[in-house]
């Protein structure tokens with residue numbers, strides 16, 4: 001058989017054409033996927049089972065059906081299949097897939113063909129337990145949500161529990177005025193829902209699909225929103241206030257690298273919902289802080305990737321607070337702003353019907369209170 005003619009051989013295997021360039025390495029498709037997967041496997045090493053270990057930990061993987069979380073699931077699922085296929089290899093953990101329906105989350109616009117994307121996901125990853133929810137299902141998972149909403153929004157808002165969960169959430173969101181505060185609230189509710197689903201399904205850990213770029217944007221936005229104190233579990237690996245560990249196995253990878261990875265996996269094309277491209281014609285004042293930071297990191301990160309990874313890496317070094325003896329914010333679980341241990345910011349509420357001490361500084365900032373917004 002004649003030897004394969006390769007005009008530009010891959011730097012690793014030397015046996016296939018170059019398809020991708022990653023961190024100055026020119027690689028074929030398979031070697032590129034191996035390079036990216038390795039960065040995730042390294043993060044998962046602590047899950048290697050010990051001889052004494054009798055049960056496997058259960059991990060919750062929340063998916064929005066965006067590129068990053070789909071790539072994370074692909075890599076982790078491949079690793080499990082590989083471990084199952086080997087005689088002497090033990091499987092590190094079991095997965096529980098949680099899909100959050102984007103039609104209920106205003107950050108994502110595409111909903112028409114969500115069912116098709118979801119069906120494609122189940123077809124490709126049939127071996128794991130799975131749950132599909134909308135953000136408004138939070139009322140079923142967190143029974144004291146009614147009281148929390150009432151305390152948070154004050155007398156301007158009254159919850160009508162005879163409405164559907166969807167309408168109750170829409171009314172609550174409607175009480176919050178600015179785009180930034182709405183986006184902030186959406187993220188807090190999403191995090192609470194994911195943690196509650198993990199608890200209910202006895203998952204010890206959540207694997208979030210945030211890339212290095214996303215973590216940098218979260219760290220920068222969190223500080224601007226007065227949420228510096230909760231950065232520990234929103235961008236660094238460790239325990240969350242709800243007794244579930246939060247881990248970010250994609251933290252060593254840029255978003256562009258994940259997009260490239262997905263392009264090398266044809267089976268993901270039916271699963272991933274394409275993101276609308278960032279438009280240049282959007283008025284900055286209409287964007288939330290989170291959207292602004294994502295834009296900033298995407299444009300600047302393309303020019304200076306090292307700076308963005310530094311932001312995420314530095315944030316990952318933040319020391320985790322102990323949650324046992326500290327009172328947590330009723331809404332986001334963060335340490336309270338008017339206790340000594342936190343950011344040094346004291347929050348005193350001006351309105352007569354509010355209970356300022358129940359909520360942290362970040363949540364007070366997003367609250368429908370004219371004195372604070």
Ligand SMILES: [Zn+2]
Nearest residue numbers: 010013028031
């Ligand atoms: Zn190669």
Ligand SMILES: [Zn+2]
Nearest residue numbers: 329332360363
């Ligand atoms: Zn809070």
